Amino acid sequence: MSLIVMKFGGSSVGSPERMQRVAKRIVERQQEGHKIVVVVSAMGDTTDDLIDQSKLLNPNPPAREMDMLLTTGEQISIALLSMTIHSLGYQAVSYTGWQAGFRTDSVHSKARITDIRPERIFKALDEGNIVVVAGFQAMSEDGEITTLGRGGSDTTAVALAAAIQADLCEIYTDVDGVYSTDPRVVKVARKLNEISYDEMLELAHLGAAVLHPRAVEYAKHNNVCLVVRSSFTQNDGTYVKEEAVMEQGVVVRGIAFDKNVARISIMGVQDIPGVLAKVFGALAKNGIDVDIIVQSGVLDGKADFSFTLSNSDKEKALSVIESIRGEIPFRETSSEDNLVKVSIVGAGMVSNPGVAATMFEAISRIGVSIKMVSTSEIKVSCVINADPLQDVVRALHTAYGLDTNEQVFVGGPQDRR
Amino acid sequence: MSLIVMKFGGSSVGSPERMQRVAKRIVERQQEGHKIVVVVSAMGDTTDDLIDQSKLLNPNPPAREMDMLLTTGEQISIALLSMTIHSLGYQAVSYTGWQAGFRTDSVHSKARITDIRPERIFKALDEGNIVVVAGFQAMSEDGEITTLGRGGSDTTAVALAAAIQADLCEIYTDVDGVYSTDPRVVKVARKLNEISYDEMLELAHLGAAVLHPRAVEYAKHNNVCLVVRSSFTQNDGTYVKEEAVMEQGVVVRGIAFDKNVARISIMGVQDIPGVLAKVFGALAKNGIDVDIIVQSGVLDGKADFSFTLSNSDKEKALSVIESIRGEIPFRETSSEDNLVKVSIVGAGMVSNPGVAATMFEAISRIGVSIKMVSTSEIKVSCVINADPLQDVVRALHTAYGLDTNEQVFVGGPQDRR
Numbered sequence: 001m002s003l004i005v006m007k008f009g010g011s012s013v014g015s016p017e018r019m020q021r022v023a024k025r026i027v028e029r030q031q032e033g034h035k036i037v038v039v040v041s042a043m044g045d046t047t048d049d050l051i052d053q054s055k056l057l058n059p060n061p062p063a064r065e066m067d068m069l070l071t072t073g074e075q076i077s078i079a080l081l082s083m084t085i086h087s088l089g090y091q092a093v094s095y096t097g098w099q100a101g102f103r104t105d106s107v108h109s110k111a112r113i114t115d116i117r118p119e120r121i122f123k124a125l126d127e128g129n130i131v132v133v134a135g136f137q138a139m140s141e142d143g144e145i146t147t148l149g150r151g152g153s154d155t156t157a158v159a160l161a162a163a164i165q166a167d168l169c170e171i172y173t174d175v176d177g178v179y180s181t182d183p184r185v186v187k188v189a190r191k192l193n194e195i196s197y198d199e200m201l202e203l204a205h206l207g208a209a210v211l212h213p214r215a216v217e218y219a220k221h222n223n224v225c226l227v228v229r230s231s232f233t234q235n236d237g238t239y240v241k242e243e244a245v246m247e248q249g250v251v252v253r254g255i256a257f258d259k260n261v262a263r264i265s266i267m268g269v270q271d272i273p274g275v276l277a278k279v280f281g282a283l284a285k286n287g288i289d290v291d292i293i294v295q296s297g298v299l300d301g302k303a304d305f306s307f308t309l310s311n312s313d314k315e316k317a318l319s320v321i322e323s324i325r326g327e328i329p330f331r332e333t334s335s336e337d338n339l340v341k342v343s344i345v346g347a348g349m350v351s352n353p354g355v356a357a358t359m360f361e362a363i364s365r366i367g368v369s370i371k372m373v374s375t376s377e378i379k380v381s382c383v384i385n386a387d388p389l390q391d392v393v394r395a396l397h398t399a400y401g402l403d404t405n406e407q408v409f410v411g412g413p414q415d416r417r
Numbered sequence: 418m419s420l421i422v423m424k425f426g427g428s429s430v431g432s433p434e435r436m437q438r439v440a441k442r443i444v445e446r447q448q449e450g451h452k453i454v455v456v457v458s459a460m461g462d463t464t465d466d467l468i469d470q471s472k473l474l475n476p477n478p479p480a481r482e483m484d485m486l487l488t489t490g491e492q493i494s495i496a497l498l499s500m501t502i503h504s505l506g507y508q509a510v511s512y513t514g515w516q517a518g519f520r521t522d523s524v525h526s527k528a529r530i531t532d533i534r535p536e537r538i539f540k541a542l543d544e545g546n547i548v549v550v551a552g553f554q555a556m557s558e559d560g561e562i563t564t565l566g567r568g569g570s571d572t573t574a575v576a577l578a579a580a581i582q583a584d585l586c587e588i589y590t591d592v593d594g595v596y597s598t599d600p601r602v603v604k605v606a607r608k609l610n611e612i613s614y615d616e617m618l619e620l621a622h623l624g625a626a627v628l629h630p631r632a633v634e635y636a637k638h639n640n641v642c643l644v645v646r647s648s649f650t651q652n653d654g655t656y657v658k659e660e661a662v663m664e665q666g667v668v669v670r671g672i673a674f675d676k677n678v679a680r681i682s683i684m685g686v687q688d689i690p691g692v693l694a695k696v697f698g699a700l701a702k703n704g705i706d707v708d709i710i711v712q713s714g715v716l717d718g719k720a721d722f723s724f725t726l727s728n729s730d731k732e733k734a735l736s737v738i739e740s741i742r743g744e745i746p747f748r749e750t751s752s753e754d755n756l757v758k759v760s761i762v763g764a765g766m767v768s769n770p771g772v773a774a775t776m777f778e779a780i781s782r783i784g785v786s787i788k789m790v791s792t793s794e795i796k797v798s799c800v801i802n803a804d805p806l807q808d809v810v811r812a813l814h815t816a817y818g819l820d821t822n823e824q825v826f827v828g829g830p831q832d833r834r
Contacts, residue, residue: 016473050493056433057497058504065503068511069496072489076467079486080474086482087475094485099560120560143516143537 002167003125004029007039007135007157011174012231013077014044022172022231023084030090030130037121037131037164039157040081042073063108067137067147071097074134074153082132092130095120097137098145101163102156106140110149113138116163133160151212158215162222169224172231173210177238178203180402181255185393188403192253193236196243199253202345202379216240243347251355252346252400255393261291261339261383262314263371265306266321268331271298276305278328279321286320288313291341292374292381302331306372308383311337339371340389343381344396356380362399366391419584420542421446424456424552424574428591429648430494431461439589439648440501447507447547454538454548454581456574457498459490480525484554484564488514491551491570499549509547512537514554515562518580519573523557527566530555533580550577568629575632579639586641589648590627594655595620597819598672602810605820609670610653613660616670619762619796633657660764668772669763669817672810678708678756678800679731680788682723683738685748688715693722695745696738703737705730708758709791709798719748723789725800728754756788757806760798761813773797779816783808 006026013019022040030036050069054061061069078094085092101117124131135153138146148155154171161169176191178200183189195203197220201213210228219226219240229237269275276295283290288309295305309317314337321333342363349355356373359380363370368391372383384392397403423443430436439457447453467486471478478486495511502509518534541548552570555563565572571588578586593608595617600606612620614637618630627645636643636657646654686692693712700707705726712722726734731754738750759780766772773790776797780787785808789800801809814820 016470019474053433053493054497054500057436058500061500062503065496065499065511068499068513069493072492072496075489075492076470076486079482079489080471082482082485083471083475083478086479094482096485096562099562145513145516 001033001035003035003037003164005037005039005157005161005164005166005169006172007153007170008041008172008231009153009174010041010044010046010077012172013040013081019043019080019084023081023088025172025231026085026130027088027090035125037125037133037160037166038081039133039135039153039160040074040077041135041153042070043077043080046073046076064144067108067145070147071134071137071145074136078132078134082130085130085132090130091128092132093124094132094134095124096134097156098139100133100160102138102159104138104140104146104148106142106144106146108144108146111138111140111146113148113155113159114141116159118160118164121160121164151214154212154215155218158218158222158224158226161224162218167225169219169226170237171211171215171226171228173228174230174232175210175228176230176233176235177228178210178240179254181393181397182257185257185390186255186397188397190402191235192238194239194241195253196347197240198243198378199345199347200240202343202376203254203256211240250346251348251352252344252396252402253348254345255396255400255402256343256345257389257393258291258341259386259389260311261308261341262311262335262337263306263308263339263383264314264317264321264333264335265304266330266333267304268302269305270329271301271303275303275328278324280307282320282324283309283317286316288317288320292372292383294372294374308339308341308372338386339383340386341381341383342389342392342396343379344400345379346400347378349380350377358399359396362395363392366395368392418450418452420452420454420581422454422456422574422578422581422583422586423589424570424587425458425589425648426570426591427458427461427463427494429589430457430498436460436497436501440498440505442589442648443502443547444505444507452542454542454550454577454583455498456550456552456570456577457491457494458552458570459487460494460497463490463493481561484525484562487564488551488554488562491553495549495551499547502547502549507547508545509549510541511549511551512541513551514573515556517550517577519555519576521555521557521563521565523559523561523563525561525563528555528557528563530565530572530576531558533576535577535581538577538581568631571629571632572635575635575639575641575643578641579635584642586636586643587654588628588632588643588645590645591647591649592627592645593647593650593652594645595627595657596671598810598814599674602674602807603672603814605814607819608652609655611656611658612670613764614657615660615795616762616764617657619760619793620671620673628657667763668765668769669761669813669819670765671762672813672817672819673760673762674806674810675708675758676803676806677728678725678758679728679752679754680723680725680756680800681731681734681738681750681752682721683747683750684721685719686722687746688718688720692720692745695741697724699737699741700726700734703733705734705737709789709800711789711791725756725758725789755803756800757803758798758800759806759809759813760796761817762796764795766797767794775816776813779812780809783812785809 082092082094103115104111135156180190226240227237291308293307368388370382374381499509499511520532521528552573597607643657644654708725710724785805791798
């Protein structure tokens with residue numbers, strides 16, 4: 001008998017039919033002989049509807065009251081899901097975040113978990129209940145209702161799995177699992193059987209939004225075995241786990257990409273200490289997120305550097321840079337938009353020379369020029385024009401042997417639970 | 418400076434415009450120099466919508482999960498109302514039932530208040546906040562979310578007023594106050610300036626549903642000064658208080674009526690001990706509520722008795738009675754529906770002989786026959802045909818001097834706070 005946390009997102013419970021299907025799925029899992037704790041998000045558009053209601057009354061509401069408002073969404077979900085399980089003839093009990101023992105700091109709308117006291121959950125499980133816990137919400141030590149911010153329900157599920165030492169944390173979503181790249185771009189994209197925490201983090205940050213990065217970090221830190229799977233099929237899903245317990249030998253696990261990228265270059269900048277700090281400090285102060293930063297060296301006391309950012313921030317960023325010209329003398333700026341960032345991700349990369357070279361070669365072979373490059377231990381990213389994106393992703397998918405099942409590991413995921 | 422509890426029902430906050438009007442009203446009251454605690458119900462149809470959602474998933478949901486579900490309604494209200502007060506530039510803080518310190522027994526859907534621990538409320542008031550508390554909801558000693566059942570928000574307001582020793586508990590509703598009778602029936606119906614707890618209880622039970630009887634009982638028991646007033650006008654409303662502190666001399670305070678009344682008579686019942694217990698026990702077991710019961714005496718060892726009940730229960734009641742004919746031999750039954758019960762209510766009645774006689778005379782003068790009579794210390798009820806109801810109420814209203822302002826007390830309600 002295993003102890004399993006099952007997490008369902010808002011779209012999985014967005015209608016009475018879906019709620020009933022989820023309830024059946026939960027009951028089946030219990031009937032297989034497991035103890036089940038369910039974490040569920042607010043149904044469908046509930047959270048957005050509540051936000052809309054609040055905006056009519058106060059465009060800038062206090063975070064404390066927003067937490068008070070939004071936590072009702074998950075409370076509705078847990079009550080209805082618990083009732084639905086009862087209607088199937090099984091015992092269930094729902095708990096809000098504070099009832100489930102989630103304690104956080106007092107930072108409303110993005111509170112950090114400080115403690116989980118799962119005594120009630122254990123008691124309810126021992127009494128034969130399926131336990132249904134509200135995601136996203138908690139209580140501060142002084143009794144205030146708090147929320148965990150974006151990706152909150154994923155974090156609730158993972159943190160709870162760690163606190164109750166669950167054998168497995170299942171994240172149910174509307175896709176089959178984590179793919180080698182976006183199946184809408186490359187038809188032969190393959191569902192991965194497993195992926196390391198670090199690889200998942202890179203893929204999550206790069207847009208494969210099946211699992212929130214914060215939850216992955218929490219899982220890595222607490223060594224929680226995760227699986228991402230579909231709430232609509234019985235497929236196995238993708239296991240997310242420590243690299244050490246995975247099959248070795250895979251160099252590139254997947255290919256991710258970000259659209260809507262723009263580049264800005266500042267040329268002929270006088271090379272005085274603190275130049276970069278001033279430029280990027282000014283951008284940050286204006287709420288502009290910068291991604292890749294490249295400085296290519298200093299010539300005659302002058303430097304050129306480039307960075308990428310979201311298309312929509314480009315004009316604002318250019319005017320911010322113009323406004324600090326007095327402090328940071330430079331010759332000129334140049335910019336372009338309609339770019340994309342393509343990245344290969346794989347934990348095996350660090351011990352395999354020539355991985356980046358294969359990427360550059362595959363891209364140049366189809367006549368596409370690379371505008372910027374950035375590397376980390378498990379990732380190489382290239383910025384290119386948006387138009388050839390599909391061709392580039394397809395070429396990389398093939399170049400790293402991801403089209404075929406060559407890299408599928410021997411032994412199903414069952415063996416590795 | 419007074420400490421005032423202001424209670425707003427669901428229709429008072431049923432739209433953004435209404436929510437804003439309520440927020441302004443609250444702020445004005447604070448600006449008059451008072452400390453303000455607000456109790457608010459779920460907005461408009463929220464509770465009914467939640468019930469409808471639950472019925473789709475489980476027609477017979479566990480009461481615990483229903484409490485979990487329904488308490489979100491008030492939580493949404495308090496958050497939005499608090500945000501609205503903030504938008505006007507004033508400090509407010511919202512509390513759920515459990516945060517406000519409401520403790521109950523564990524009887525879900527109709528919990529009884531066992532304790533109120535208002536420390537947080539006092540602290541928030543001292544910090545200059547308007548405190549907004551969710552009506553209807555509480556927490557049991559073992560940390561379960563409970564609700565107080567029908568009229569719950571009225572009870573929350575009155576119980577909180579008692580616990581924090583408020584100077585006044587204001588119940589805002591969609592009518593101006595308590596009237597001498599239904600203004601839709603008698604145009605000259607007058608708003609009462611004050612009424613005793615006992616009179617209010619009789620009027621509330623008799624259909625003047627501005628204030629839940631349970632809340633009135635709680636107020637009487639704890640001597641909370643209540644006022645029922647409109648959330649749409651600045652009128653003074655009706656004060657509900659201890660008879661001893663009221664102006665004396667009023668015999669009949671108001672005239673109430675119940676429509677949809679049926680009568681059943683059982684004639685020639687063998688007068689053996691326990692007959693009444695068997696009949697009314699059988700009716701209760703079948704969920705049939707009986708109102709007036711009259712037994713007119715025993716003749717030749719046989720008794721006749723009659724009772725009133727709701728029109729809609731009549732057929733069912735007749736078949737229940739038929740089914741126990743074996744145990745309780747009787748000659749025959751008779752029944753009629755389309756009746757009404759008219760009642761005069763007044764605490765001064767007990768010390769004034771002839772009050773009932775005036776009623777009978779006024780009714781007979783317009784040619785209406787009285788079918789049944791029932792009396793209590795502060796009430797006389799007559800059952801009559803439904804058709805002449807308007808004429809009867811008008812005649813009684815005149816007969817007891819309620820048409821004019823004769824009975825308006827000297828000195829405004831301000832003087833008596």
